[in-house]
Amino acid sequence: MTTGTITADAAGTWHIGDLPVNRVGFGAMRLTGSAAFHLGTPSDRGRSIAVLRRAIELGVNHLDTAAFYFSALRSANELINSALSPYPDDLLIATKVGPFRDYRGEWGTSARPEDLRGHVEENLRQLGRDHLDLVYLRRMRQESVAEHFGALADLREEGLIRHLGVSDVEPRHLAEAQAIAPVVSVQNRYGLGDHDPATEEVLRLCGEQGIAFVPFFAIAGDAGPQGATNAHDDEVLSVARAHEATPAQVRLAWTLNQGRHLLAIPGTGNPDHLAENVAAGALRLTDEETDRLNAVHRQAG
Template structure:
């Protein structure tokens, strides 16, 4: 007898503004192949397209991307457009602006506020859309994001953007943005191996305000943009054994257990890993397991 695969709806849902999404989404960064975001062999193009289509088949309706996710052989936005257009009505594509790369791939300084319209239009062109569902402003070490976020708010008023978010921010930056326009999501680095009191505070604030908190590098841990290091915490391995799951699945499940407003966007170019990531949304950790994993996050010892 064939067992039906676990789909993304098992993770529950949350609203990005007026857009409902399942709490397990998909991050497109790793589809770009070797380059600044992934140091390894580029995924086969047809397999990358198949992974995107399979993600949607498994109920994923939240894809995270950016025009600056590209390498010499891959563009995340082009892959998404090729694989999924015409887009399903319930599919929410979230992109981000702020970092600047030229067409050779070289990084420049952070985009100026007056350059953000061009970056938004480039995402529109690559994705084949007439508006963007959600655009995150990725902070590039600015003390204040008010001018940049204000420029995006004007594009929202013009109808090019439906909702706005912020990324790589502190609580004070979120406060600056909220004075200008509604914020539907915050993207920050967060995971078992990424303790940061300011991010923990953001997680709490977002929960209180009904804002989605969307961690990046939650699976990669200390490896960050380079991907998982291959080493794993004993506590994660033990919980994984108890559930017959992989350590990656436990990391995703722990992420989702941090609050109903927390969304996960694990990325992969591997169809098998995709199915495992989506199935993580069905894992339910016990209070004891959460206590053990939370202790890893905070660096405290259990008695």
């Protein structure tokens, strides 16, 4: 499919709280280098900045990032600040807190509730902002999210955070958070072949309540943080050939097709892949193709 003239509004828009965004956004994790969370070879700084600026030119107005997205010499938040500040008025920057890494890049244990102010303030410093549009609490295997989410709710009351979301949660965690403060977005791992019953239920609940559902690793499959998978089912390849599209575009189109409240945040440090990801929002699957891909998804579960 042609990618050059397709912009991020091709998939339509959705509101995250009171903020309208195009349904195809951008995830910043892979901007820092091929090793993602590891201190491997850093990305080319100029290329990463060019990708961010090109994303804005293509209509992307929803960025997903975190202070713990860094590799040797590169910080996703710093790249975003350098590339885009002063920020466009319609740009929503989402970040997440909970996990953290020390100055050597080693992962620490899950943050305590009292640590979260520092995490929020670090994101503010790196991004050069006085408030954060959207902050996700990333659950780190804890049974209850109440104390951590309550700490973020306090920061929201102080004006440091505009909207709150939760990540890697089951339905009970969503309900627990909603009893404390409004939840405008949920971020769980989800994509074609990632068939987890708890996440499917969260997806359904979000649709019923008008909450944005923002899956991560939607085109990664088992590759996870390493990027788009190369292991594609025959049905995915068949649909891709029919549309002269890439398998990754088909995976993104299928994800967006699961509900108007689903948003995509594919990430890349490659300008060509960026254009392909944005163009996936214009790919329209037939009912028959959707049924075939849905069957692949169910079988994976």
